[in-house]
Amino acid sequence: xxxxxxxxxxxxxxxxxxxxxxxxxxxxxxxxxxxxxxxxxxxxxxxxxxxxxxxxxxxxxxxxxxxxxxxxxxxxxxxxxxxxxxxxxxxxxxxxxxxxxxxxxxxxxxxxxxxxxxxxxxxxxxxxxxxxxxxxxxxxxxxxxxxxxxxxxxxxxxxxxxxxxxxxxxxxxxxxxxxxxxxxxxxxxxxxxxxxxxxxxxxxxxxxxxxxxxxxxxxxxxxxxxxxxxxxxxxxxxxxxxxxxxxxxxxxxxxxxxxxxxxxxxxxxxxxxxxxxxxxxxxxxxxxxxxxxxxxxxxxxxxxxxxxxxxxxxxxxx
Amino acid sequence: xxxxxxxxxxxxxxxxxxxxxxxxxxxxxxxxxxxxxxxxxxxxxxxxxxxxxxxxxxxxxxxxxxxxxxxxxxxxxxxxxxxxxxxxxxxxxxxxxxxxxxxxxxxxxxxxxxxxxxxxxxxxxxxxxxxxxxxxxxxxxxxxxxxxxxxxxxxxxxxxxxxxxxxxxxxxxxxxxxxxxxxxxxxxxxxxxxxxxxxxxxxxxxxxxxxxxxxxxxxxxxxxxxxxxxxxxxxxxxxxxxxxxxxxxxxxxxxxxxxxxxxxxxxxxxxxxxxxxxxxxxxxxxxxxxxxxxxxxxxxxxxxxxxxxxxxxxxxxxxxxxxxxxxxxxxxxxxxxxxxx
Numbered sequence: 001x002x003x004x005x006x007x008x009x010x011x012x013x014x015x016x017x018x019x020x021x022x023x024x025x026x027x028x029x030x031x032x033x034x035x036x037x038x039x040x041x042x043x044x045x046x047x048x049x050x051x052x053x054x055x056x057x058x059x060x061x062x063x064x065x066x067x068x069x070x071x072x073x074x075x076x077x078x079x080x081x082x083x084x085x086x087x088x089x090x091x092x093x094x095x096x097x098x099x100x101x102x103x104x105x106x107x108x109x110x111x112x113x114x115x116x117x118x119x120x121x122x123x124x125x126x127x128x129x130x131x132x133x134x135x136x137x138x139x140x141x142x143x144x145x146x147x148x149x150x151x152x153x154x155x156x157x158x159x160x161x162x163x164x165x166x167x168x169x170x171x172x173x174x175x176x177x178x179x180x181x182x183x184x185x186x187x188x189x190x191x192x193x194x195x196x197x198x199x200x201x202x203x204x205x206x207x208x209x210x211x212x213x214x215x216x217x218x219x220x221x222x223x224x225x226x227x228x229x230x231x232x233x234x235x236x237x238x239x240x241x242x243x244x245x246x247x248x249x250x251x252x253x254x255x256x257x258x259x260x261x262x263x264x265x266x267x268x269x270x271x272x273x274x275x276x277x278x279x280x281x282x283x284x285x286x287x288x289x290x291x292x293x294x295x296x297x298x299x300x301x302x303x304x305x306x307x308x309x310x311x312x313x314x315x316x317x318x
Numbered sequence: 319x320x321x322x323x324x325x326x327x328x329x330x331x332x333x334x335x336x337x338x339x340x341x342x343x344x345x346x347x348x349x350x351x352x353x354x355x356x357x358x359x360x361x362x363x364x365x366x367x368x369x370x371x372x373x374x375x376x377x378x379x380x381x382x383x384x385x386x387x388x389x390x391x392x393x394x395x396x397x398x399x400x401x402x403x404x405x406x407x408x409x410x411x412x413x414x415x416x417x418x419x420x421x422x423x424x425x426x427x428x429x430x431x432x433x434x435x436x437x438x439x440x441x442x443x444x445x446x447x448x449x450x451x452x453x454x455x456x457x458x459x460x461x462x463x464x465x466x467x468x469x470x471x472x473x474x475x476x477x478x479x480x481x482x483x484x485x486x487x488x489x490x491x492x493x494x495x496x497x498x499x500x501x502x503x504x505x506x507x508x509x510x511x512x513x514x515x516x517x518x519x520x521x522x523x524x525x526x527x528x529x530x531x532x533x534x535x536x537x538x539x540x541x542x543x544x545x546x547x548x549x550x551x552x553x554x555x556x557x558x559x560x561x562x563x564x565x566x567x568x569x570x571x572x573x574x575x576x577x578x579x580x581x582x583x584x585x586x587x588x589x590x591x592x593x594x595x596x597x598x599x600x601x602x603x604x605x606x607x608x609x610x611x612x613x614x615x616x617x618x619x620x621x622x623x624x625x626x627x628x629x630x631x632x633x634x635x636x637x638x639x640x641x642x643x644x645x646x647x648x649x650x651x652x653x654x655x656x657x658x659x
Contacts, residue, residue: 041511041512041513042482042511154600155600156600157600184372184373184538184600184601185372185538185539185540185579185582185583186372186578186579186582186596186597186600187372187600188582188584189581189582189583189584189596190596192584193596211511211512212512212584213512213586214541214583214584214585214586215584217584217585217586217587217588217590218584218588237588238588238589241586241587241588241589251513252512252513253586255512255513255515255516256512256515256516256541256586257515257516257519257539257541257542257544257545258541258585258586258587259540259541259544259568259580259583259585260585260587260590264545266516266519266520266545267516268513268514268515268516268517268520269513269514272481272483272484272514273481273511273513
């Protein structure tokens, strides 16, 4: 059984301008110990997908359909009280901007103690402190920095604290939403190496949400590409980079400059991502697709299985 | 040899640290953030000169100093042979027509209550170049040039009706409408989505050819710099640690910091073998920078001399670095790092 099985998930935002279909009929599986990269551009619904799993979608957004089966149980059937026990304890999240996700008037140690005490009320403060300092040391933060306030730490340190908060209760699943986007190159490399070693050591299941295909290449086993509220392709990381199947995936890969290649001709995708209130008919990528056929504008593309591990939603392959 | 378009000599900018009233009485000593601390370089006509480094290295401050958006603490800036720090009034205004800037954030750099057409035409108004219908004609032409068509349609729109990539095109249109010679582009694509970044970079290159532009391209993203620049200067804590032809610097870095920075860039290739030397810690405070070489506390190759004496840039016109151990170290370029086991 998979750790997480999301099927036909729909999360819509009911705005004054109309209904924004941020996540529109998305299905995705994650096995235990697997690291998945959920990749897409801004506004494609990838962050909303992450928030939907934790049932933290802010209004006017609502989950209006589908199932989120986590460890055999549908999270959408849970009460708010039951969800609170799951968040942080069994599924945790790392956000992009550590400064706004930490409480500025709480010391680092108090963040950690509060989290432990909330989920494990029997733990003594001393015990909690000990666990916290052990983990922080592993993450490269000297334990004495636990007495600091968030503003006294550098950006990289703060992101390490966020990672500590996400890991301290040994969750089954960690969702990281753009965890290194706000960081400098060298600090980003430090955090990536850290996530990599943690992934190997704790066998944690990870969903890495990002716009950056370079980061995903380093860290994940599997990749899902999202465009305009839909998943367009799912593949194992190695074969994805060898041969992306969906025209959008191909376009994305061709449009990123790499430091590795000596002579590179970038190809960009013409046009802009669509407005999710009025998405294009048929395949949502068809107005920008170099391979579009008449049928692409009329019908939703079929799910096409390519081998064991690959799925693509495209008429070109089906 | 032709004269460089921009020449910077020993440029410094110190920002005073603001303190509370009590602190300023008790601590007599004034403290400064040394954002830019004595840098010199030249930009030749037609070059795309890259300025790279992590946040806080002083690259944005350098760009603003060259445009005289802020005044330097010390140093000289020559534009086309003229010392621009001596210019005042109308002479300075005239100079401003020749140099423009594109900012990082296309959401913050456009007035939300100004129509696109008015925003782009504003420089024409300020410099008294064109009025009324004539101005509109020029704006429509430049909209077409940056790929916003139909131009009549975009002319009437407001910034919130545009996507990030379209806004950055507007910012570029505004920068080129006065036919400048020199443009400072400060992280022009870092806030854009990946699929439109290449479009904006290609647009900038096309305009450079058509209008014979020279760019100072500021970016923290070395992969982007590699795509667009032909010269590069790597900054660390207000100093240039390495400078030269981009290919030279990227394929045979002389400074350990450059080599480490190159190795830290993630590559979109899961098969790439990466052996990384990642330095401990982060950029120190520019208020009290380390003695000697500013990188020495984090440098894996530091020797005693590195803490004592400040290294000067050495080398030839194609490649220079400031390191006490130039030539002694076997530094790896990104290629070798990727391929070694």
